[in-house]
Amino acid sequence: MGKKEILEKFSADPERYYKVRLFEEKGFERKSCATCHRYFWTMDEKRTNCPDHSDDTYSFIGNPPTKKRFDYTQAWKEVESFFVKNGHTSVNRYPVVCRWRDDLYFTIASIVDFQRVMGSKVVFEFPANPLVVPQTCLRFKDLENVGVTGRHFSSFCMIGQHSIPNDHGYWKDQCIDLDYRLVTEQFGIDKNEVVFVEDVWEGGGSFGSSLEFFVKGVELGNAVFTEFQGDLSSYKTLDQKIIDMGAGLERFAWITMGTPTAYDCCFGPITGSLVQQAGIDANSELLVRYFTEIAKNLNRFVDLSEVRKNASKSAGISEEQIKKTIIPLEGIYLIVDHIRTLIFAISDGALPSNVGGGYNLRIMLRRIISTMDRLALKFDMNEIIDTQIDYLKNTYPELEKTRNDVKTIIEIESGRYENSKLRMQKIVSKLNQRPTVDDLIRLYESDGVTPDYLKEMNVISEIPATFYTKLSELHQSKKSEKQDHLPLEGLAETELLYYDKDPKEFDAKVLKSFDKYVVLDRTSFYARGGGQEPDHGKIAGFDVIDVNKHGNIVVHELKGGIPKEGETVLCIVDSKRREGITKHHTSTHILNSSSRNILGSWVWQHSAFKETDHARLDITHHSALTDEEVAKIEEMANAKVKENIPVTIQNFDRGTAEQKYGFRIYQGGIVPVKSVRIVSIKDFDIEACGGTHVKSTKDVELIKITRTKRIQDGVVRLEFVAGKTAQEYVKKHEAELTKASAEQTAKEQRDKLREERKEQAREKIPALLEQISQTSKGKVDEILVSSGKFYSTTDDQYDEYFHINFGEKLVKANPRAVYCGIFEERGTVRAIIHAGEEASKQNKASDIAQAVSLVLGGSGGGNPRFAQGGGPDKSKKDEAINKAKSMVLG
Numbered sequence: 001m002g003k004k005e006i007l008e009k010f011s012a013d014p015e016r017y018y019k020v021r022l023f024e025e026k027g028f029e030r031k032s033c034a035t036c037h038r039y040f041w042t043m044d045e046k047r048t049n050c051p052d053h054s055d056d057t058y059s060f061i062g063n064p065p066t067k068k069r070f071d072y073t074q075a076w077k078e079v080e081s082f083f084v085k086n087g088h089t090s091v092n093r094y095p096v097v098c099r100w101r102d103d104l105y106f107t108i109a110s111i112v113d114f115q116r117v118m119g120s121k122v123v124f125e126f127p128a129n130p131l132v133v134p135q136t137c138l139r140f141k142d143l144e145n146v147g148v149t150g151r152h153f154s155s156f157c158m159i160g161q162h163s164i165p166n167d168h169g170y171w172k173d174q175c176i177d178l179d180y181r182l183v184t185e186q187f188g189i190d191k192n193e194v195v196f197v198e199d200v201w202e203g204g205g206s207f208g209s210s211l212e213f214f215v216k217g218v219e220l221g222n223a224v225f226t227e228f229q230g231d232l233s234s235y236k237t238l239d240q241k242i243i244d245m246g247a248g249l250e251r252f253a254w255i256t257m258g259t260p261t262a263y264d265c266c267f268g269p270i271t272g273s274l275v276q277q278a279g280i281d282a283n284s285e286l287l288v289r290y291f292t293e294i295a296k297n298l299n300r301f302v303d304l305s306e307v308r309k310n311a312s313k314s315a316g317i318s319e320e321q322i323k324k325t326i327i328p329l330e331g332i333y334l335i336v337d338h339i340r341t342l343i344f345a346i347s348d349g350a351l352p353s354n355v356g357g358g359y360n361l362r363i364m365l366r367r368i369i370s371t372m373d374r375l376a377l378k379f380d381m382n383e384i385i386d387t388q389i390d391y392l393k394n395t396y397p398e399l400e401k402t403r404n405d406v407k408t409i410i411e412i413e414s415g416r417y418e419n420s421k422l423r424m425q426k427i428v429s430k431l432n433q434r435p436t437v438d439d440l441i442r443l444y445e446s447d448g449v450t451p452d453y454l455k456e457m458n459v460i461s462e463i464p465a466t467f468y469t470k471l472s473e474l475h476q477s478k479k480s481e482k483q484d485h486l487p488l489e490g491l492a493e494t495e496l497l498y499y500d501k502d503p504k505e506f507d508a509k510v511l512k513s514f515d516k517y518v519v520l521d522r523t524s525f526y527a528r529g530g531g532q533e534p535d536h537g538k539i540a541g542f543d544v545i546d547v548n549k550h551g552n553i554v555v556h557e558l559k560g561g562i563p564k565e566g567e568t569v570l571c572i573v574d575s576k577r578r579e580g581i582t583k584h585h586t587s588t589h590i591l592n593s594s595s596r597n598i599l600g601s602w603v604w605q606h607s608a609f610k611e612t613d614h615a616r617l618d619i620t621h622h623s624a625l626t627d628e629e630v631a632k633i634e635e636m637a638n639a640k641v642k643e644n645i646p647v648t649i650q651n652f653d654r655g656t657a658e659q660k661y662g663f664r665i666y667q668g669g670i671v672p673v674k675s676v677r678i679v680s681i682k683d684f685d686i687e688a689c690g691g692t693h694v695k696s697t698k699d700v701e702l703i704k705i706t707r708t709k710r711i712q713d714g715v716v717r718l719e720f721v722a723g724k725t726a727q728e729y730v731k732k733h734e735a736e737l738t739k740a741s742a743e744q745t746a747k748e749q750r751d752k753l754r755e756e757r758k759e760q761a762r763e764k765i766p767a768l769l770e771q772i773s774q775t776s777k778g779k780v781d782e783i784l785v786s787s788g789k790f791y792s793t794t795d796d797q798y799d800e801y802f803h804i805n806f807g808e809k810l811v812k813a814n815p816r817a818v819y820c821g822i823f824e825e826r827g828t829v830r831a832i833i834h835a836g837e838e839a840s841k842q843n844k845a846s847d848i849a850q851a852v853s854l855v856l857g858g859s860g861g862g863n864p865r866f867a868q869g870g871g872p873d874k875s876k877k878d879e880a881i882n883k884a885k886s887m888v889l890g
């Protein structure tokens with residue numbers, strides 16, 4: 001079903017779909033655009049064209065249609081006070097990281113705030129009705145337009161006006177009435193300027209008519225009336241009709257300010273400050289001309305370079321002015337836009353990385369740096385962050401809390417990029433032709449080379465329009481898990497005993513048994529879920545080896561046989577195993593919050609696994625953990641264990657839980673049911689969790705982190721043990737430590753002795769050589785001298801250092817001599833043989849070493865002048881010497 005067909009159908013019956021009370025009351029006239037034939041509603045008798053095809057398009061630039069001027073912050077105050085005055089509740093923005101939907105990384109529209117997934121269905125849950133919300137939305141599809149078009153942002157504030165038509169809320173008539181009055185009364189825009197264009201909206205299996213409202217060619221908002229489900233050939237009215245009006249706050253500010261671009265009035269004082277720092281001559285008359293033409297040409301051309309070419313031509317802007325003013329300005333707009341998006345995303349817990357949603361954040365930061373490099377702009381990133389947060393906190397005070405965290409992450413990530421530049425340079429130098437879009441994607445995907453870097457390096461002049469769209473599509477959707485299909489139709493949902501009395505022995509009726517599987521009417525066996533491993537035990541005497549939930553039915557897998565359907569069976573849960581698992585589960589919560597406290601607000605649980613004797617917690621963090629960080633996390637966790645804080649479990653309505661505790665509760669992912677089970681360790685850790693937990697933190701006994709590892713970009717794994725296993729681990733570890741320390745001491749002693757002997761040898765060798773040169777037979781200080789040709793010793797006072805150095809000098813002084821030193825080292829006998837230049841012609845040192853080693857029960861080798869060997873037989877030292885002696889002396 002296409003949008004076009006729905007629009008045709010709806011526009012064929014305007015009375016039913018578009019005519020609202022306001023049009024009737026104020027005398028709006030329905031017209032068809034003289035150019036494109038689209039239908040629109042206006043009070044201006046002379047208007048013949050739709051806003052896209054009117055002459056006054058974007059004529060507010062340099063000439064705003066309002067008396068009052070409102071910047072971004074003030075514009076929201078105006079909108080908010082208008083809707084509150086008219087019975088709406090003003091709701092705080094939801095996080096930009098969409099924790100409550102597993103098909104979206106980021107919040108892309110205000111209505112997403114209130115969508116919750118129930119099975120395969122999306123339902124709406126409103127915390128108030130009607131309501132208005134200043135929702136920051138992130139969208140990465142038009143990145144190449146950001147900074148260039150004057151109106152595209154990577155994140156923007158969507159004014160969300162939402163209502164469910166019932167006793168409290170309203171439907172079309174009142175919605176359009178309010179929107180009209182917002183524009184005309186609150187913002188003071190002339191009623192003849194407001195144009196409503198007929199449109200439709202469809203998505204997620206539902207659709208409805210919509211009215212877009214425009215002033216001077218700029219679309220301020222779109223009121224969608226989500227009404228039907230199905231497709232055009234067969235649809236029905238939704239049980240829950242929804243008013244989904246979304247308007248761009250940036251545009252409301254822009255139209256009242258009439259600045260050349262929306263960027264000039266939506267980022268607070270930072271834009272002006274950077275323009276000044278960069279020394280750009282921002283001649284406003286020239287900019288008004290240029291950006292008005294850009295806005296007009298955007299409707300005419302798809303390709304951005306065409307838009308720019310035509311705009312500069314019709315605005316009469318020279319090449320020189322483009323280079324000196326427009327291009328650096330575009331750079332500044334891009335930088336402030338991208339940093340604002342990073343501030344929101346990082347504050348809400350997202351990290352730049354090479355996976356998932358982190359992808360877009362990394363590419364944005366790299367664009368910022370590349371742009372600064374390309375334009376030789378030397379801005380202080382922290383100053384930009386500070387100025388932006390100072391400005392944004394008027395509307396979003398929560399950003400103050402994460403100010404430093406944002407700076408930390410941006411600094412680390414910038415450093416990483418700088419470090420990768422050398423590698424990127426090499427890759428780029430090997431490119432021998434202009435890269436295609438697919439090449440660009442591959443270059444970024446596999447080598448991290450951004451197109452902005454290629455632009456900076458002059459490899460490409462423009463980033464192709466489709467690059468960011470393609471890239472963001474590649475990383476758009478998360479995978480959803482597939483489940484096996486078991487024959488469970490018609491079975492009643494299993495009563496879960498472990499959430500209540502949790503008996504370890506109970507009777508239950510077999511509702512179904514097949515293959516190796518059993519379904520009971522009730523069970524106390526915990527089914528695998530939320531990273532917690534299943535219980536084991538016995539059902540009717542058979543071993544339970546696995547337990548899984550299929551929808552609301554618990555399926556037990558048995559080994560050795562299965563009971564018959566209809567039987568009542570005795571079930572016994574292995575309570576020891578459960579106890580271990582439970583301790584590890586509560587420990588996971590404690591470690592998660594400890595990690596966040598020690599490392600930073602960006603730490604979220606990425607995933608977790610809890611077994612009876614070990615567990616692991618994967619957290620989002622930018623770098624591998626240092627020993628010091630691990631020690632601190634462990635210390636804090638164990639302090640919480642010692643404090644003996646009660647672990648409480650309470651069920652809440654999902655909306656209430658979110659409002660009360662915020663979205664931090666979703667550490668383990670989304671909760672697909674209306675009632676959430678909140679597990680609290682006072683206010684230290686509060687999570688929505690379906691697992692089993694100890695009564696009080698002391699029950700965990702002890703938590704020991706056994707290993708940590710960076711498992712992917714932006715994710716660190718903590719492996720740990722708790723309870724008995726942790727105690728055992730400490731005992732074993734202590735024994736290992738004692739052993740290691742004894743070994744260390746022994747080694748230190750050996751090293752010391754060796755040093756002393758070395759020192760002695762250095763002093764002794766020259767004196768010994770002197771004495772030996774005067775002796776041809778007998779003994780000199782335990783060294784046997786034979787015929788001035790053979791010298792040997794087995795004395796313990798000499799070590800390897802001595803034999804090597806002494807022997808070398810001896811045979812150098814006496815080329816006819818052979819030296820054989822035998823000594824013990826760490827339980828074996830070693831032999832070192834030197835042969836003088838002359839001597840080696842008859843007796844090679846290597847031959848002697850071989851023969852001597854054979855006597856000692858080992859092996860040896862080397863070259864004719866120097867060889868080594870040895871063996872285990874300590875009783876044969878003298879025999880070995882004699883062997884060598886007889887070889888030399890014959």
Ligand SMILES: [Zn+2]
Pocket residue numbers: 033034035036037038049050051052053
């Ligand atoms: Zn038109």
Ligand SMILES: [Zn+2]
Pocket residue numbers: 530585589668687688689690691
């Ligand atoms: Zn949990």
